[in-house]
Structures are given as structure tokens and as C-alpha cells.
Amino acid sequence: MNSTQVFRTIDLFAGPGGLAEGFTTAQGPAEFKIKLSVEMDPGAFSTLRLRSFFRNLEPPGRDDYFRFARGEISLEELRRKHSLAWEMAEAETAMLELGKPEDDVQLDRRLDELLKEGGDNFVVVGGPPCQAYSLAGRSRNAGIADYSPEKDRRHFLFREYIRILGKVRPRAFVMENVKGILSSSVSGRQIFQLIHGDLSNAAGPGSYCLYSLSPNPEKSGYLLRAEEHGVPQARHRVIILGLRRDVITNFDPNAIRLPKMGKQVTVKEAIGDLPVLRSGLSRGEDTFLRWKEAVAGAFLSAADAAQEHSCLQSKLRQHYKTILNSPMIERTSNTYGRTFPSEYAVELRDERLVCPPNHETRGHMPSDLARYAFCSTFAELIGHAPSARNFPEALAPDHQSWNSGKFADRFKVQVGGRPSSTVTSHISKDGHYFIHPDPTQCRSLTVREAARLQSFPDDYIFLGNRTSQYVQVGNAVPPLLARQIAGVLGILLSEDIGQVKAA
CATH class of the missing domain: 3.40.50.150 (Vaccinia Virus protein VP39)
Known part of the structure; x- marks a missing residue:
């Protein structure tokens, strides 16, 4: 050679x-x-x-x-x-x-x-x-x-x-x-x-x-x-x-x-070591205390809606209590945190960064927070994301095609124990298809988390506005x-x- x-x-x-x-x-x-x-x-x-x-x-x-x-x-x-x-x-x-x-x-x-x-x-x-x-x-x-x-x-x-x-x-x-x-x-x-x-x-x-x-x-x-x-x-x-x-x-x-x-x-091996972040609130004042109130309410609403699933209802109420007692969580981080990274994540990290770039959450509507809470807790308990037929009627979105079968997985959590679904540019729209597997974070994936799923190293910095960054990652x-x-x-x-x- x-x-x-x-x-x-x-x-x-x-x-x-x-x-x-x-x-x-x-x-x-x-x-x-x-x-x-x-x-x-x-x-x-x-x-x-x-x-x-x-x-x-x-x-x-x-x-x-x-x-x-x-x-x-x-x-x-x-x-x-x-x-x-x-x-x-x-x-x-x-x-x-x-x-x-x-x-x-x-x-x-x-x-x-x-x-x-x-x-x-x-x-x-x-x-x-x-x-x-x-x-x-x-x-x-x-x-x-x-x-x-x-x-x-x-x-x-x-x-x-x-x-x-x-x-x-x-x-x-x-x-x-x-x-x-x-x-x-x-x-x-x-x-x-x-x-x-x-x-x-x-x-x-x-x-x-x-x-x-x-x-x-x-x-x-x-x-x-x-x-x-x-x-x-x-x-x-x-x-x-x-x-x-x-x-x-x-x-x-x-x-x-x-x-x-x-x-x-x-998914867990890819993003599990990244700092825990809270979701943002797309309407009204976006403070941690208001977030805690909104997300706790979302879990309680999801639990009330899940009356036919006693185990799921119990798990949602457990998360409700965790949220009420949670310490301060920010929407972005100034450190990598203390979670031990997987072999995959070690290859992508660089401690000179101090914290992962492009790792900031976006805001969500209160009604969507309840759906996120339900989806992530369902997957945590059952092992797969819920489809439309698994949704309680009280949590179903006001969408004329919801029961048509075309949008059966419009709200989809990325299950921690398997590879994610395809990261596409649509993640820039609303994030409903890319819900974080940790229920207590109650949010969609950040740009950095999506980049991890795409195997980009953490020192690969995405420029442009956040919508553009999501599109870039999804198309890569x-x-x-x-x-x-x-x-x-x-x-x-x-x-x-x-x-x-x-x-």
C-alpha cells in the first residue's frame, strides 16, 4: 500500500x-x-x-x-x-x-x-x-x-x-x-x-x-x-x-x-450526559418558578387525563411531585454537568468548551407541555412512544386529521433505550416529534442534542438563528x-x- x-x-x-x-x-x-x-x-x-x-x-x-x-x-x-x-x-x-x-x-x-x-x-x-x-x-x-x-x-x-x-x-x-x-x-x-x-x-x-x-x-x-x-x-x-x-x-x-x-x-448514550435543562414558556413571563408551576400543572393534567391507565397515572403523579421539589434549573448551562458520559459521548465531548454550545431550550405552549409530559412518561413506562390511539381524549390536539391515521405520531418522544427516529429539518418547526426522553425536563430536543444524534462533535458550532441551526442539523x-x-x-x-x- x-x-x-x-x-x-x-x-x-x-x-x-x-x-x-x-x-x-x-x-x-x-x-x-x-x-x-x-x-x-x-x-x-x-x-x-x-x-x-x-x-x-x-x-x-x-x-x-x-x-x-x-x-x-x-x-x-x-x-x-x-x-x-x-x-x-x-x-x-x-x-x-x-x-x-x-x-x-x-x-x-x-x-x-x-x-x-x-x-x-x-x-x-x-x-x-x-x-x-x-x-x-x-x-x-x-x-x-x-x-x-x-x-x-x-x-x-x-x-x-x-x-x-x-x-x-x-x-x-x-x-x-x-x-x-x-x-x-x-x-x-x-x-x-x-x-x-x-x-x-x-x-x-x-x-x-x-x-x-x-x-x-x-x-x-x-x-x-x-x-x-x-x-x-x-x-x-x-x-x-x-x-x-x-x-x-x-x-x-x-x-x-x-x-x-x-x-x-x-439516545441515552448519545445525549444522557448533557446538562439537564428546563423547557421555556412561549407565553407570558418565563421564570423558573412560573415554569415549575406550569410543568407541575401539566403533569397533574396528564395524570387526570390518564384515568384508564393506573400505572401511568401513578408515574405521572410521581413526576409531578419531583417537579414541585426540583431545584433551580436553567434553560441553558455553563457546565457539562457531572453525568458520566458513554463511550459514544466521550468521542464528541471537549472539556475545553466548559459547556456544550447550541444547548439551549425553546419555549413551549402550556397545552403542549401536558402532551410532552404524557408522551415521555408513557415511553419511560411502556418502552415505546404513544400513538394517537394511546392519547387520552382530553390531551388530543385540536387537529382535524388527528384521528385520520396521518398524524398518529405527531407527538413523539425519542425513547432513551434505542436509536432515535430520523432527525429532519422539521425539528425547526415545533419539536413535537422530538420530545426529550427525560419526563422531568418536559421539552423538545436542543440543537446540540439533535447534533449529537447526528454524530457532530461538540466543538462543531452552528451559526445563524436557532431555527436555521435546527434545519442545518436535520439536513446534514x-x-x-x-x-x-x-x-x-x-x-x-x-x-x-x-x-x-x-x-
């Missing part, structure tokens, strides 16, 4: 940088150096650039980064003190909208500069926006008057990805998208078939061979289940590995299967999964290139 080789990596539709984080931290015979990350959303781009800046800081400069994380200095001051690292981050990132003519001109200029450097060591990663492909997105689109998929440009942004593959001709690419892409169609044509064909021919007829990384491709095809690979989340995504036909020989596809982890990581590729993909790809690309012949 050759010594370490460096592969210039281009990250398209980068979001906050989950793929880049995984690729740049992968261990093995290859190093993936991000040369350009492209993202159009201002919030995600600010996070992306900050992380690029972090990677370019020399170790002594990272002390100042942690001072910024602790709120001791501003971002502007951090940038001024380390202007060279910031300039490098500016060179590596671009806030551009692919498919927009004037932005494509700028992007092509940046790509031409990279191509002028010579060499045949490019890798492209990323995936087009997934809203039009996702099952939830298609359901929403179906309810929009005059919606026409043929006119929805999001269906065809994959062609921008393919256009850049044709221009750069990377040795390899990794394309990620939602599971819904497998069943999405436009004008009777399967989107996935279009994508598969265009990827295979991106740099000329038959120029790329496409492979699955799934441990069981005969059954799963191109689908990867993140919970099988150490991510504490049931996140199922289509991952396509493309290898340029002229640089593969005697290639055994079994060599690139991502091995399953022996044990799945649970888990860095832990990306790191494993990069590890396999690095071994493959570092083999003797002279032996290649595609199957």
Missing part, C-alpha cells in the same frame, strides 16, 4: 458540512483535503465557513477558538487574530446557488483555478436538495394547488452535480440523498433511473461504475442505515459510490461494504457515517492504480 495520498475534495450542496467533517477526519492511507465547499443557504454557509476556519487553525490558535466558543471573545475578534486561517476558509468555501446562471459562472471560475493546478486526484461529494424527493416533501407538494413536479427545479438539481462531475472528472464521487428518491417519478419516469444513468455517463458513455456501500446490497441496494454503523439514529439514506472506469482494476465490490457495528448506540449527513465511507474510499484509492479493470 502506498504512503498517504492527498485527494482534493469538492463538496457540493454542502449544508453545514457533515460530509466534509467526516472526510477530513477519516483515518487511513488517504487524506481528503477540502478544496471547495459550496452551499447557498446563509445560515448553513456561515457554519460551513467557521468549520473550515477551525480546520485551518494551527493548534495554538484553537485555544482562541475555544475562547470564542465559551463567549469570551467575538467571532470578529477571532477572525482578526487569525486572518490567514480565515482567508484559507474563504478560499475553500463559496456561497453559491447551483443552477443559477450567474452563480454557475463564479463556480466554474473557481473550478477552473483548481483544474489549472493539474493532477488527477479529485473526489466529489455531496447531494442535491432532497425536499422534492422525500416522501414527506412529496406529500406536502401534493397539497399545493397547481403544483407541477415537471416545473420543480429541485427535481433536477442533480444535473448540476452531474455537470460538475463531467467538468472535473474526479476519480471518485459520493452522492447522498433521501430514501424517497428511489420511488420518486416525474412524467412517469423514475427519477432514480435518470440519476443512475446520468451518473454512469457523467464524463462520457460508461465513464463511471456505480457501487453500493451497503453490507447487504442484494437486499438494501444503495440504501445505508445509519443506526447499523454507530450513528444513534434510524436514518436511511441512498449513498452511491462512483468510481471512474479507467482507474479501477480487478475490483471486488465486497471490499467496500461498510461493516455493521455489533451494537446500536441509543452524519459525520460518523461519512468518516466510515471516506475510510473505505481512501483504502480503495490508495491501492496500486495500475491493476484496474472494471467488472
